[in-house]
Amino acid sequence: xxxxxxxxxxxxxxxxxxxxxxxxxxxxxxxxxxxxxxxxxxxxxxxxxxxxxxxxxxxxxxxxxxxxxxxxxxxxxxxxxxxxxxxxxxxxxxxxxxxxxxxxxxxxxxxxxxxxxxxxxxxxxxxxxxxxxxxxxxxxxxxxxxxxxxxxxxxxxxxxxxxxxxxxxxxxxxxxxxxxxxxxxxxxxxxxxxxxxxxxxxxxxxxxxxxxxxxxxxxxxxxxxxxxxxxxxxxxxxxxxxxxxxxxxxxxxxxxxxxxxxxxxxxxxxxxxxxxxxxxxxxxxxxxxxxxxxxxxxxxxxxxxxxxxxxxxxxxxxxxxxxxxxxxxxxxxxxxxxxxxxxxxxxxxxxxxxxxxxxxxxxxxxx
Amino acid sequence: xxxxxxxxxxxxxxxxxxxxxxxxxxxxxxxxxxxxxxxxxxxxxxxxxxxxxxxxxxxxxxxxxxxxxxxxxxxxxxxxxxxxxxxxxxxxxxxxxxxxxxxxxxxxxxxxxxxxxxxxxxxxxxxxxxxxxxxxxxxxxxxxxxxxxxxxxxxxxxxxxxxxxxxxxxxxxxxxxxxxxxxxxxxxxxxxxxxxxxxxxxxxxxxxxxxxxxxxxxxxxxxxxxxxxxxxxxxxxxxxxxxxxxxxxxxxxxxxxxxxxxxxxxxxxxxxxxxxxxxxxxxxxxxxxxxxxxxxxxxxxxxxxxxxxxxxxxxxxxxxxxxxxxxxxxxxxxxxxxxxxxxxxxxxxxxxxxxxxxxxxxxxxxxxxxxxxxxxxxxxxxxxxxxxxxxxxxxxxxxxxxxxxxxxxxxxxxxxxxxxxxxxxxxxxxxxxxxxxxxxxxxxxxxxxxxxxxxxxxxxxxxxxxxxxxxxxxxxxxxxxxxxxxxxxxxxxxxxxxxxxxxxxxxxxxxxxxxxxxxxxxxxxxxxxxxxxxxxxxxxxxxxxxxxxxxxxxxxxxxxxxxxxxxxxxxxxxxxxxxxxxxxxxxxxxxxxxxxxxxxxxxxxxxxxxxxxxxxxxxxxxxxxxxxxxxx
Numbered sequence: 001x002x003x004x005x006x007x008x009x010x011x012x013x014x015x016x017x018x019x020x021x022x023x024x025x026x027x028x029x030x031x032x033x034x035x036x037x038x039x040x041x042x043x044x045x046x047x048x049x050x051x052x053x054x055x056x057x058x059x060x061x062x063x064x065x066x067x068x069x070x071x072x073x074x075x076x077x078x079x080x081x082x083x084x085x086x087x088x089x090x091x092x093x094x095x096x097x098x099x100x101x102x103x104x105x106x107x108x109x110x111x112x113x114x115x116x117x118x119x120x121x122x123x124x125x126x127x128x129x130x131x132x133x134x135x136x137x138x139x140x141x142x143x144x145x146x147x148x149x150x151x152x153x154x155x156x157x158x159x160x161x162x163x164x165x166x167x168x169x170x171x172x173x174x175x176x177x178x179x180x181x182x183x184x185x186x187x188x189x190x191x192x193x194x195x196x197x198x199x200x201x202x203x204x205x206x207x208x209x210x211x212x213x214x215x216x217x218x219x220x221x222x223x224x225x226x227x228x229x230x231x232x233x234x235x236x237x238x239x240x241x242x243x244x245x246x247x248x249x250x251x252x253x254x255x256x257x258x259x260x261x262x263x264x265x266x267x268x269x270x271x272x273x274x275x276x277x278x279x280x281x282x283x284x285x286x287x288x289x290x291x292x293x294x295x296x297x298x299x300x301x302x303x304x305x306x307x308x309x310x311x312x313x314x315x316x317x318x319x320x321x322x323x324x325x326x327x328x329x330x331x332x333x334x335x336x337x338x339x340x341x342x343x344x345x346x347x348x349x350x351x352x353x354x355x356x357x358x359x360x361x362x363x364x365x366x367x
Numbered sequence: 368x369x370x371x372x373x374x375x376x377x378x379x380x381x382x383x384x385x386x387x388x389x390x391x392x393x394x395x396x397x398x399x400x401x402x403x404x405x406x407x408x409x410x411x412x413x414x415x416x417x418x419x420x421x422x423x424x425x426x427x428x429x430x431x432x433x434x435x436x437x438x439x440x441x442x443x444x445x446x447x448x449x450x451x452x453x454x455x456x457x458x459x460x461x462x463x464x465x466x467x468x469x470x471x472x473x474x475x476x477x478x479x480x481x482x483x484x485x486x487x488x489x490x491x492x493x494x495x496x497x498x499x500x501x502x503x504x505x506x507x508x509x510x511x512x513x514x515x516x517x518x519x520x521x522x523x524x525x526x527x528x529x530x531x532x533x534x535x536x537x538x539x540x541x542x543x544x545x546x547x548x549x550x551x552x553x554x555x556x557x558x559x560x561x562x563x564x565x566x567x568x569x570x571x572x573x574x575x576x577x578x579x580x581x582x583x584x585x586x587x588x589x590x591x592x593x594x595x596x597x598x599x600x601x602x603x604x605x606x607x608x609x610x611x612x613x614x615x616x617x618x619x620x621x622x623x624x625x626x627x628x629x630x631x632x633x634x635x636x637x638x639x640x641x642x643x644x645x646x647x648x649x650x651x652x653x654x655x656x657x658x659x660x661x662x663x664x665x666x667x668x669x670x671x672x673x674x675x676x677x678x679x680x681x682x683x684x685x686x687x688x689x690x691x692x693x694x695x696x697x698x699x700x701x702x703x704x705x706x707x708x709x710x711x712x713x714x715x716x717x718x719x720x721x722x723x724x725x726x727x728x729x730x731x732x733x734x735x736x737x738x739x740x741x742x743x744x745x746x747x748x749x750x751x752x753x754x755x756x757x758x759x760x761x762x763x764x765x766x767x768x769x770x771x772x773x774x775x776x777x778x779x780x781x782x783x784x785x786x787x788x789x790x791x792x793x794x795x796x797x798x799x800x801x802x803x804x805x806x807x808x809x810x811x812x813x814x815x816x817x818x819x820x821x822x823x824x825x826x827x828x829x830x831x832x833x834x835x836x837x838x839x840x841x842x843x844x845x846x847x848x849x850x851x852x853x854x855x856x857x858x859x860x861x862x863x864x865x866x867x868x869x870x871x872x873x874x875x876x877x878x879x880x881x882x883x884x885x886x887x888x889x890x891x892x893x894x895x896x897x898x899x900x901x902x903x904x905x906x907x908x909x910x911x912x913x914x915x916x917x918x919x920x921x922x923x924x925x926x927x928x929x930x931x932x933x934x935x936x937x938x939x940x941x942x943x944x945x946x947x948x949x950x951x952x953x954x955x956x957x958x959x960x961x962x963x964x965x966x967x968x969x970x971x972x973x974x975x976x977x978x979x980x981x982x983x984x985x986x987x988x989x990x991x992x993x994x995x996x997x998x999x
Contacts, residue, residue, distance in 0.1 A: 287395060311395075318402065
């Protein structure tokens with residue numbers, strides 16, 4: 001090999017974890033194949049997703065090359081900026097689909113809650129790392145506040161799906177930081193006890209979604225429609241599926257959102273139980289890799305980040321597949337690495353970039 | 368020693384962390400197994416059940432669009448109805464080559480260039496999976512010809528659709544508005560209101576006027592069929608049906624005959640007219656000229672017609688009655704007169720001497736009267752009959768802007784009337800506070816003077832002016848102007864009348880109201896500014912003319928209508944009510960560039976009153992010759 005090419009290759013791959021990269025690429029390719037089918041063989045749509053993927057890969061590569069201690073520096077500014085933007089949304093945000101989620105900055109429209117998906121765990125991990133020497137109850141209380149303020153702001157928009165995801169990503173940081181079992185138990189019990197209160201503050205459409213989960217046929221044209229149609233897609237797919245491009249539910253336009261949040265239904269209809277098991281296997285490989293990176297991470301910050309990113313990734317997978325298969329209510333959560341859309345692709349691969357950075361920089365930190 | 372503890376702590380910490388990682392792995396395993404068992408249940412155990420649902424006979428929920436509610440006038444005349452017609456529709460996402468398909472289609476069905484333009488515009492505004500009409504109102508033989516060749520055109524279908532039709536076209540557009548195809552903004556609103564399910568299958572939504580503000584009532588409730596479809600999507604049989612419920616029937620307060628007379632009376636003039644029953648706030652006629660044909664919008668307007676309407680200097684899309692603001696000019700004077708009387712600035716018998724202008728003490732600026740040389744000695748009665756400006760310059764100065772504002776706002780100036788259609792402007796009734804907010808400048812005494820004659824910062828919509836006139840006509844009883852008389856609920860058959868529109872009663876001495884009334888009656892007599900309004904009428908009319916400047920006239924210059932381009936000529940205004948003793952109709956007329964109110968707006972008012980009060984139709988040949996009335 002030409003020395004220049006070799007050098008280039010080294011520069012590019014120096015901080016890339018090849019195991020994670022290969023799993024990710026298999027999942028992404030699978031996603032493109034499903035998207036091709038789900039979009040009625042629309043090559044333009046697949047093309048634009050390829051562009052999304054390319055952008056996300058560049059982001060992943062760039063982040064992977066930033067050492068974790070440098071990443072820590074972004075924690076506070078990113079979090080504060082995200083919080084300011086969220087307050088901006090609450091005050092001046094644009095209403096779309098009945099929720100106030102977007103902020104128009106003149107040049108571009110942004111959705112600050114997406115930023116917070118990374119900024120919240122980053123901030124929490126930074127905070128714990130700073131106070132590592134003497135972690136007391138006070139620190140957990142402050143951490144809880146850091147977590148709850150943005151979560152409540154997002155829940156108010158209302159965007160319950162994103163709020164739950166961010167809450168869980170922050171919770172995982174707290175959990176890995178060693179939140180005591182007593183408090184965890186207490187949280188669990190009080191969580192159960194506050195369910196009736198939570199119910200009373202839910203928006204009508206959210207209640208409707210929960211009720212239709214119990215009996216989707218109650219409102220076949222409205223809230224129950226998504227669930228009924230996606231369950232038919234899954235069930236009719238059977239053990240081996242109808243074959244690629246041969247799913248009928250999506251192609252006959254029964255399935256709503258069949259390229260984004262409900263793409264799993266298309267996948268499942270065409271590839272059946274076998275396909276689902278393969279998908280879960282791939283996701284498990286990614287998660288296992290993430291956990292092993294976390295287990296070997298040298299600093300508290302990198303341990304917490306790696307643990308939280310991995311667990312959040314799992315949460316995405318579970319919530320999306322649970323929603324499509326009708327055991328969870330319909331919330332706007334994409335299927336990681338498969339669903340059409342640039343934002344979630346970038347968020348996912350950005351997280352993987354951090355994982356890779358943690359994994360490939362640890363020797364340098366030790367010395 | 369210290370280091371040792373730290374290392375041990377570190378190790379303990381790592382152990383604790385790894386324990387938690389292990390627990391997480393167990394947690395993940397548990398939930399993934401939960402998913403897998405769910406998949407197993409759906410895809411293996413229940414597979415047969417779902418296969419029947421999906422593979423052989425798919426159950427499809429087909430929405431049935433309800434008939435949109437009718438809109439009637441106060442006498443039951445139909446103003447908006449539906450008709451069923453065959454349309455040729457294309458679903459763009461299912462068609463490989465759109466241009467070729469359209470060319471091929473035109474062999475079987477006539478497709479005009481304007482149809483193609485309209486379709487292009489629809490294409491830009493819609494999603495590619497929507498079924499979009501390329502031709503509407505197909506003839507029977509066209510339907511037959513296409514049906515035979517249907518197999519050649521995947522993605523092209525014939526549908527029987529209901530269309531909205533406005534039989535009176537342009538005449539009713541100012542208040543009816545129109546419906547149009549649902550766009551993304553509308554979808555957001557529907558979602559926000561939680562009506563998504565009810566709009567499945569609905570392609571159209573009210574965009575303006577009654578069609579928009581009563582969308583909820585007019586739309587009705589969508590029904591649905593549960594049908595079995597085979598694997599190619601064709602319907603096999605209907606399993607169950609929930610019938611749709613038609614939209615409610617909305618009855619308006621408009622008298623369409625009166626509306627027609629008013630519209631015709633305008634001739635080629637641009638302008639607006641609002642007629643109100645002062646006893647209850649019912650709007651009898653609501654005109655904005657020129658108008659547009661709302662039927663154009665229903666099937667989607669082609670871009671050429673749209674450009675023509677949008678770029679026309681006559682601004683046919685502007686609702687002049689509702690969404691245009693004009694200086695009220697001298698029609699403001701009766702309200703000023705009441706302010707002067709009620710606030711005890713001047714008594715009815717107080718007299719001023721009019722030299723033809725007004726001066727603020729210590730300033731050389733002349734606020735000119737319209738009559739050079741002035742009107743001589745002027746009391747309240749004369750000030751209205753001859754429309755003396757100097758009287759009101761002085762009165763405005765005596766009262767000061769904030770007293771004027773507070774008193775006259777009771778007549779609804781400077782705020783929205785709350786009419787039951789959207790798009791209303793609020794006009795301007797200036798105050799010191801308003802100027803500070805709007806221009807960040809303090810109010811000067813000189814700003815107050817022109818307000819006295821309805822110029823300066825004063826702005827009103829014709830609707831506001833009619834509302835104020837109705838309050839004047841009903842001795843101070845304010846009723847909210849409204850267009851809807853009742854709504855007949857299609858589900859229960861119950862007719863729900865619009866709740867009483869009574870707002871408040873003004874605290875004005877009846878004697879003062881009588882003084883202003885008698886002056887306004889004399890306006891329509893010989894010697895007044897609008898003698899043609901009252902000439903030979905078997906009832907008495909109270910009125911006030913007005914002129915609104917379009918361009919400013921410099922100090923020392925003279926306004927000569929013939930020297931000025933038509934579009935810069937003064938706007939003519941008239942407010943009137945009749946019969947003066949027990950008013951049944953109150954109206955405000957604005958004629959753009961119409962010059963003098965008595966001359967151009969007077970005959971329009973008279974035709975309306977003759978019809979409404981006497982049932983007398985106007986002579987077809989409207990006397991065009993102008994009568995020498997004193998200028999305003």
